[in-house]
Amino acid sequence: MKIVISGFYGLGNTGDEAILEAIVDNLKDELDNPDLTVFSLSPGKTAETYGVKSVYRGWRHDFKGKVKALREADLLISGGGGLLQDTYPTKFLFGPLPYYLLIVFLAKLCGTKVMFFSQGIGPVNSAWGKILMKVFANMADFITVRDQYSKDLLHKLGVNRPESVVTADIVFAFQKKEDQSCIESLPLKGDEKLIAVSVRPWFQHTAHYKQIAEALDHLIDSEGITPVFVPMEGHHDVRASNNVLEHMKQGDKCHVLGPDFSPNQYLNFISNCEMTIGLRLHSLIFSALVAVPHIGISYDKKVESLLKRSGMWDYSFPLEELTAGELIQNSRKVLAKRDELSSMIENNAREMRRDAMENIDLLKARFLK
Structure with missing residues (x-):
């Protein structure tokens, strides 16, 4: 199975890197030889650290690489973590919320299924952010969220088309290795x-x-x-x-x-x-x-x-x-x-x-x- 993983990866945030490590380790354990590609700001380091393929995540570089990875993939995992929020400035197509939703849109254009994976949703307070959520988040095929608040907020924002299930942050499945x-x-x-x-x-x-x-x-x-x-x-x-x-x-x-x-x-x-x-x-x-x-x-x-x-x-x-x-x-x-x-x-x-x-x-x- 070929899977692309999109999140806040390669930027040195311990929580997000723990999310990625937990996703990769458990996919490798649970799937038969999965082919994993991560969109990362530091693709070389991400590939070496996690034993995956990696493509630069930003729009300005290697757009063809992202399209190629999505066209060849069976599934886009969007997540985990708090990706879909407008706490940080959201201006038209710039900011975290538009970025992650446009990756979802690109995946659908490429004919790839999309799963929002162990996400924490919100806050989404801007009028533009609410529009983006209603238009693009409804394109997902399936959603898991890490808490009930996130599920309730999705419904409040009009994201009702894909089924959503409350699970927990994937880091609770982190595989601890002894290291002092x-x-x-x-x-x-x-x-x-x-x-x-x-x-x-x-x-x-x-x-x-x-x-x-x-x-x-x-x-x-x-x-x-x-x-x-x-x-x-x-x-x-x-x-x-x-x-x-x-x-x-x-x-x-x-x-x-x-x-x-x-x-x-x-x-x-x-x-x-x-x-x-x-x-x-x-x-x-x-x-x-x-x-x-x-x-x-x-x-x-x-x-x-x-x-x-x-x-x-x-x-x-x-x-x-x-x-x-x-x-x-x-x-x-x-x-x-x-x-x-x-x-x-x-x-x-x-x-x-x-x-x-x-x-x-x-x-x-x-x-x-």
Whole structure:
């Protein structure tokens, strides 16, 4: 079976690279010698890393290569991840939302079937974005989404023609391989109580840097923790981590991991932690995967949806409601109940892994000849 995979790949985002790795590994396990081509911004690196074919994803280069790959394919997988949203500027045919939908349109012109795969939909607030969704998303042959909110939003946007099924983020089917490169890169004694911290820039919001800094300073004193920042999108998250450190009195007791580790290496690091405090969705998914209790700071419905499924929403916050005092209080609760919470998360993650594998099962049932 020949499959083209379209997503936010080759741009150094740990969450999206974890999505791709999970898709590729599980397709290779579940299908008989699949022929996989990935549209990537770094096609050479993507091909080498995942053992696939790869074509440059942008419109300005190798358009013929994309057309050729789609004409020869049996299926276009659009996803996973939060591709169909207009949080970032959408101007006519420029922006993430038009790009991914035009790839779908191109696939249909080439006679190729399309599956939206483990996607998180939205937000879609602009009038133009809503028009694009209604016209082009209805061209898909089948849809799986990672949460109920996404399915409800699709219907609200008028995307009703293809059947849609709620599954889970495909990263819950990630195949962890032992690799301690992250922890070995740090100057640790070995008896530290490690806390993973994942922060990110989010438009004009900056107050969370100071709130997290104050909470970490307090927890270093009261709980003896060693915070380690996990930059899941390269220099963007390194800069955000440094913004927190600049507000801290005890920044010298923290560490920042390098920005170039693989998703699997970051996952292995988080498995060594007592707890995670995270904005990045996939830092929280990684934590759930390895049964590490986590406090999420939700800047988007996708984060809230995940935290409700992992069982940790009661300890978490919407971004605009975050305060240092409540973060300290909830962190102490989580650390005190770590074993109990870890057991609960492990059970919930087991269910989400089953739901994540349903993405593959449904693909086979719908499209395998």
